[in-house]
Amino acid sequence: MKVSASRLAACGFSLLLLVTGVECGGGKYHWYTMFMFGDSFVDTGNLPKTGGRSPLSRQWHWPYGTFNGGRSGNPIGRFSNYLVQSDVIGSVRSGIKHYCDPSGMTFAVGGAGVYDVPDRLPTLAQQICNFKRLIKDGTISKWHLADSVALVAISGNDYAHATNSSDMIGFIRNVTTEIAANVKRLQKLGVKKVLVNDLHPVGCTPWLSRTTNYTVCDARGNMAATFHNTYLRKSLANTRNVHILDLNTAFTKILSGKGSKLQHKLTPCCESFDPEGYCGQRGNKSERLYTVCTNPDQYFYWDSVHPTQAGWEAVMKQLQKPMLHFLTHN
Ligand SMILES: *[C@@H]1O[C@H](CO)[C@@H](O)[C@H](O)[C@H]1NC(C)=O
Ligand SMILES: *[C@@H]1O[C@H](CO)[C@@H](O)[C@H](O)[C@H]1NC(C)=O
Ligand SMILES: *[C@@H]1O[C@H](CO)[C@@H](O)[C@H](O)[C@H]1NC(C)=O
Ligand SMILES: *[C@@H]1O[C@H](CO)[C@@H](O)[C@H](O)[C@H]1NC(C)=O
Numbered sequence: 001m002k003v004s005a006s007r008l009a010a011c012g013f014s015l016l017l018l019v020t021g022v023e024c025g026g027g028k029y030h031w032y033t034m035f036m037f038g039d040s041f042v043d044t045g046n047l048p049k050t051g052g053r054s055p056l057s058r059q060w061h062w063p064y065g066t067f068n069g070g071r072s073g074n075p076i077g078r079f080s081n082y083l084v085q086s087d088v089i090g091s092v093r094s095g096i097k098h099y100c101d102p103s104g105m106t107f108a109v110g111g112a113g114v115y116d117v118p119d120r121l122p123t124l125a126q127q128i129c130n131f132k133r134l135i136k137d138g139t140i141s142k143w144h145l146a147d148s149v150a151l152v153a154i155s156g157n158d159y160a161h162a163t164n165s166s167d168m169i170g171f172i173r174n175v176t177t178e179i180a181a182n183v184k185r186l187q188k189l190g191v192k193k194v195l196v197n198d199l200h201p202v203g204c205t206p207w208l209s210r211t212t213n214y215t216v217c218d219a220r221g222n223m224a225a226t227f228h229n230t231y232l233r234k235s236l237a238n239t240r241n242v243h244i245l246d247l248n249t250a251f252t253k254i255l256s257g258k259g260s261k262l263q264h265k266l267t268p269c270c271e272s273f274d275p276e277g278y279c280g281q282r283g284n285k286s287e288r289l290y291t292v293c294t295n296p297d298q299y300f301y302w303d304s305v306h307p308t309q310a311g312w313e314a315v316m317k318q319l320q321k322p323m324l325h326f327l328t329h330n
Pocket of ligand 2: 167168170171174
């Protein structure tokens with residue numbers, strides 16, 4: 001199945017949704033249809049390609065999508081040097097009896113959270129509303145849902161915008177409660193199994209480790225992630241057919257030098273001159289306001305908050321075994 005891009009105006013929000021579902025083939029294989037929800041970790045080009053450059057359109061401009069830092073590649077709307085988590089999760093196909101197409105359908109939008117953020121991006125709940133519309137109008141059939149897996153990636157945008165941290169714990173509880181409520185919504189709509197990302201060690205992102213020249217992770221950021229993950233597990237403890245993808249453990253292991261040979265762990269490949277700027281930013285005379293490395297496959301982080309493709313491959317390799325166990329048992 002190849003469905004062309006369609007414009008959706010659901011839940012009071014209009015967005016260009018790239019629908020690239022592909023049927024899996026082969027009699028002895030088990031087929032899953034994957035649906036992705038959340039933010040830039042699993043957005044494969046849903047944010048519109050606007051004219052100008054901005055933090056929310058940078059993924060459509062060089063050096064995004066260039067793979068090896070060379071000029072050869074074209075940006076593909078992903079927040080990485082090439083592929084992102086949702087692409088890499090599908091590459092677990094080889095050597096096992098189960099095959100899952102990586103693209104499926106993604107409703108995720110870079111920058112989104114469970115709550116409204118600036119720029120009116122669709123929240124997780126609104127993305128699920130878009131999903132529901134496609135079920136209602138028959139674009140997504142019962143057949144698609146029969147062996148469906150959803151991935152929910154909420155990676156901290158809610159916190160990045162929560163400047164008022166007088167009750168941070170209360171806010172974290174609210175965010176994780178919301179995630180769990182949306183997981184149940186997906187299951188009610190007929191999704192059979194749900195993968196939920198836990199929160200990666202946000203204190204280690206170049207965004208927060210820049211102040212120490214990328215030598216130390218920010219302890220507060222990492223503590224917030226730990227709280228988030230504790231509450232997330234509590235919120236989902238009694239929900240069946242849910243598996244938490246433990247990004248936090250995988251990232252931490254890799255960043256501490258175990259489980260990967262990546263040379264550059266905290267330093268990003270692409271760095272803006274201004275800490276408030278962004279990778280890909282240009283000046284008034286179109287001059288580059290950032291530097292970019294020539295060997296992103298040696299870096300864990302691509303820009304101030306996103307892993308490189310090599311980073312994602314290292315992460316998903318760590319998570320593959322428990323994930324497959326979850327998908328293949330009952
Ligand atoms: C933060 O919260 C306090 C009280 O809870 C409020 O007075 C203040 O206006 C808030 N600041 C922002 C920026 O929202
Ligand atoms: C958490 O959610 C409740 C219910 O919506 C709300 O009353 C409360 O203010 C929220 N707390 C924080 C810290 O966001
Ligand atoms: C970071 O590195 C720059 C250039 O090497 C140096 O000027 C600066 O003092 C360093 N900052 C810290 C916090 O180590
Ligand atoms: C670009 O031009 C604006 C307005 O003239 C100015 O405020 C800004 O500092 C300039 N930016 C750079 C990077 O030169």
